[in-house]
Amino acid sequence: MFNRKPSVKTTIDSLIGATTRMEGKVVFQGGLRIDGYVRGDVVAGDGSAGLLVIGENGRVDGNIVAVHLIVNGTVQGSITVSGIVELQPKAKVSGEVRYRDVTIHRGAMVEGIMSHFDGDLVRPDLKLGATKEPQTVSLPRP
Numbered sequence: 001m002f003n004r005k006p007s008v009k010t011t012i013d014s015l016i017g018a019t020t021r022m023e024g025k026v027v028f029q030g031g032l033r034i035d036g037y038v039r040g041d042v043v044a045g046d047g048s049a050g051l052l053v054i055g056e057n058g059r060v061d062g063n064i065v066a067v068h069l070i071v072n073g074t075v076q077g078s079i080t081v082s083g084i085v086e087l088q089p090k091a092k093v094s095g096e097v098r099y100r101d102v103t104i105h106r107g108a109m110v111e112g113i114m115s116h117f118d119g120d121l122v123r124p125d126l127k128l129g130a131t132k133e134p135q136t137v138s139l140p141r142p
Helices: none
Strands: 014-016 019-025 026-028 029-032 037-039 042-044 051-054 059-061 063-073 072-078 079-085 092-094 097-099 101-104 107-112 112-117
Touching: 097 101
Parallel strands: 014 029, 019 037, 026 042, 029 051, 037 059, 042 063, 051 063, 059 072, 063 079, 072 092, 079 097, 079 101, 092 107, 097 112
Antiparallel strands: none
């Protein structure tokens, strides 16, 4: 009867622990929490209403594409979120932040450009195998 939007996943299905160090692209569905170190892009899988949490000791050196992002650690790279970005008090972000909705707590630090958007996303640095042009991808809205 009513046109319902897909809901954002609120549970954590996967964890990259505090003693874990990963290199390369991470593609996730559902909820992912990073308390360790990731060197590479972190991307919610196609059609996934993904929640990404970067804990206080977590660090990502790479681009992030998600529907809902909570940061209380460190991110160095571009962030593109089709829903809500929440920067908690110990968040340190260096790079461009593109968001539909944002909450910034006292103490959070951002060095870079923050910009609101209300349209389809072009995922950063991602190309389909047989194409040379960036592809426009619609992510579910929260």
